[in-house]
Amino acid sequence: MKRMILLGTLVGVVGLASWLVMRGPKSLRASSIKVERSEARVARGKYIYEQLADCEGCHSERDYKKFGGPVLAGMSGSGTVFPKELGLPGRIAPPNISQDPEHGLGQWTDGEIIRAVREGVSRDGRALFPMMPYQSYAKMSDEDVESLVAYMRTMPAVKHQVPPSKVDFPVNVLMKSAPQPVAGKIPAPDRQNQVAYGKYLVGMAGCETCHTKMEKGAPVEGMNFAGGEVFRVPGLEVVSANISPDPETGIGAWTEERFLDKFRGYRNFTDENLPVAVQANFTVMPWLGFRKLPDDDLKAIFAYLKTVKPVRNKVETHPPVASKL
Ligand code: HEC
Ligand code: HEC
Numbered sequence: 584m585k586r587m588i589l590l591g592t593l594v595g596v597v598g599l600a601s602w603l604v605m606r607g608p609k610s611l612r613a614s615s616i617k618v619e620r621s622e623a624r625v626a627r628g629k630y631i632y633e634q635l636a637d638c639e640g641c642h643s644e645r646d647y648k649k650f651g652g653p654v655l656a657g658m659s660g661s662g663t664v665f666p667k668e669l670g671l672p673g674r675i676a677p678p679n680i681s682q683d684p685e686h687g688l689g690q691w692t693d694g695e696i697i698r699a700v701r702e703g704v705s706r707d708g709r710a711l712f713p714m715m716p717y718q719s720y721a722k723m724s725d726e727d728v729e730s731l732v733a734y735m736r737t738m739p740a741v742k743h744q745v746p747p748s749k750v751d752f753p754v755n756v757l758m759k760s761a762p763q764p765v766a767g768k769i770p771a772p773d774r775q776n777q778v779a780y781g782k783y784l785v786g787m788a789g790c791e792t793c794h795t796k797m798e799k800g801a802p803v804e805g806m807n808f809a810g811g812e813v814f815r816v817p818g819l820e821v822v823s824a825n826i827s828p829d830p831e832t833g834i835g836a837w838t839e840e841r842f843l844d845k846f847r848g849y850r851n852f853t854d855e856n857l858p859v860a861v862q863a864n865f866t867v868m869p870w871l872g873f874r875k876l877p878d879d880d881l882k883a884i885f886a887y888l889k890t891v892k893p894v895r896n897k898v899e900t901h902p903p904v905a906s907k908l
Contacts, residue, residue: 615694625737642679643660644663653854661743663677666815672754674746676745682740693729724770724771724772781888784887795823796810810827816865819865823868825896832896833894843878849873850874
């Protein structure tokens with residue numbers, strides 16, 4: 584009898600384990616939407632892709648030897664493999680999202696692209712590693728996500744193959760519960776409400792993700808926007824700044840003008856005069872994309888950041904570590 588129970592339990596455990604491993608993520612069939620393309624939508628989509636959400640920052644081969652790691656010419660959306668120095672769980676490879684029919688999204692339907700972006704499910708139904716910020720993009724308005732697709736359809740095909748991501752156990756199993764279907768219509772944010780609009784922009788731009796310290800893949804509680812997350816590429820390291828409104832260790836004492844100037848300060852850089860990346864200036868902060876954000880958007884972002892909880896946390900963004908690596 585005891586043995587039977589034991590056996591039963593064992594079968595149960597094995598069954599549960601294999602169900603966890605085999606099951607797919609929660610997902611619905613991709614919508615059959617056919618996105619209408621207009622000039623205004625393509626422009627809005629380009630702004631989201633290149634600046635606000637910096638899709639190309641993750642999805643392209645970049646030149647990390649130059650300040651800001653500009654996207655290599657002709658490689659926007661090419662796909663890449665993240666450097667292992669970032670300490671991610673396995674080989675994480677943002678795929679080719681150009682219009683290339685073989686390696687990119689050329690054969691995907693509009694609905695499949697929208698589902699991947701907002702719900703975290705690939706064309707074949709596999710769950711995407713949540714570093715792809717679909718949990719934030721779930722709030723992307725219908726108009727914005729359709730504009731994004733309208734723009735992406737105008738992008739050239741980049742013939743460039745990257746290997747698929749290979750996420751380590753147990754993250755590969757756990758991450759299957761991250762995708763969530765997006766239900767109903769998502770209206771555009773109200774631009775008259777500066778703080779709400781700023782919150783929307785901050786969500787699309789991933790500010791909180793980079794500016795919150797992570798432990799075991801999860802943000803440390805109570806440290807939102809307080810910085811301290813470390814990013815490495817071979818030989819270089821940078822720590823995200825405290826952008827919570829703490830007056831001493833964050834940006835609480837900054838005026839709106841100082842905040843805007845910080846972004847505008849990068850507008851003089853061109854592809855030709857970008858400085859060489861050294862430990863003292865190395866960054867993953869998407870200054871090259873964000874510097875072009877319209878002033879109204881930067882003001883809204885600043886207004887929202889002023890409303891989050893101030894956290895005291897002194898950060899040295901550029902520790903002198905290059906020699907250690
Ligand atoms: C912080 C990095 C990051 C940003 C920003 C990002 N992505 Fe991704 N994206 C990824 C990673 C990593 C994957 C692959 C996950 C995997 O393989 O499980 C991915 C997967 C995808 C996929 C699925 C492709 C496929 O072949 O399955 C699409 C489509 C996509 N991203 C589009 C976008 C768009 C559009 C944006 C901007 C709105 C964007 N991504 C921004 C990291 C990022
Ligand atoms: C990919 C990661 C990443 C994202 C996304 C990101 N940041 Fe940063 N940010 C950093 C890092 C790393 C630094 C420190 C190095 C530097 O100053 O460039 C930084 C620095 C800053 C600074 C300078 C602070 C100081 O004390 O000088 C400000 C302001 C800032 N970020 C605001 C933002 C805002 C607002 C957003 C969203 C719109 C954002 N960041 C998104 C990584 C990121």
